[in-house]
Amino acid sequence: MARILLTGASGFIGREALRLLCDTGHEVHCIGRSPAIDPRAHNHTLDLMDSGQIAPLVLAIGASHCLHLAWYAVPRKYWHAPENLDWLAASIHLTRAFAASGGKRLVAAGTCAEYDWAVPVLDEATTPVSPATLYGKSKASFCQMLMSSAPILGLSAGWARVFNPYGPFDRPERLLGTVITAAQNGQGAKFSAGTQKRDFIHVDDVAAGLIHLLHSDIETPVNIGSGTAVTVRAFAEMAAHYAGISDRLIFGEAVAAATEPDLIVADTRKMTEELRFTPHFSIETGIQDAVSRALKS
Structure with missing residues (x-):
């Protein structure tokens, strides 16, 4: 070693x-x-x-x-x-x-x-x-x-x-962290319209x-990266589902930066073919794991 x-x-x-x-x-x-x-x-x-x-x-x-x-x-x-x-x-x-x-x-x-x-x-x-x-x-x-x-x-x-990246120890200001904080304090989770797509x-x-x-x-x-683009809204909705707060999501109140691109996604062929690495989690299993661990911590 x-x-x-x-x-x-x-x-x-x-x-x-x-x-x-x-x-x-x-x-x-x-x-x-x-x-x-x-x-x-x-x-x-x-x-x-x-x-x-x-x-x-x-x-x-x-x-x-x-x-x-x-x-x-x-x-x-x-x-x-x-x-x-x-x-x-x-x-x-x-x-x-x-x-x-x-x-x-x-x-x-x-x-x-x-x-x-x-x-x-x-x-x-x-x-x-x-x-x-x-x-x-x-x-x-x-x-x-x-x-x-x-x-x-x-x-x-x-x-x-x-x-x-996202995970169970996300800061409250980040996407998953916003959902986790809302689940812990009983308040709503506010986002932009969430139409932008990201490689989570x-x-x-x-x-x-x-x-x-x-x-x-x-x-x-x-x-x-994952090589797959998911909207911010879809990510937040999945996280809220596993956190049990689907009724507390508020879209359109936060303002996305004007410079934010509509799409950011990785070409992962070099990662999978040359590095020979494939991520373990899908977006759904990953969010489920992260939310579960965050709420237990």
């Missing part, structure tokens, strides 16, 4: 990735300001922005693999937050520190927001990388720098463009796809 350095282990995707890595017997070392909740992990409490401390810690850990998930992710704010620039700089520093420590394989989480959303189906080979937000631009910049520098640094590097993927499948990529030798971006 490998010694793996994991960032973002206390985050939405990171906590699931940590669980899967520990379940398969890997020695996982987590770096971050908040300790990981899994007792099997080796916690190293450190701010990744502290460039003076990162290099000696990464050297001391001596991991062969690194899964870098940490980034600024406050709902709604992250799209244009200047903190994206800080995370771009911190990610570059981490990459250099990991390479200098003798690390071999680094995989980082990117985003579908790197793409030109005017294209209906987003694929790695032909869709232009033309992000509209500072978040997307920062992620795309790191991807380009990582892919370009990895051979010079002696690294094998992979990049995952993650689409729209269960967070457990995102984590599993990232780990597949970590253990592969693919060195070009890979979409991590």
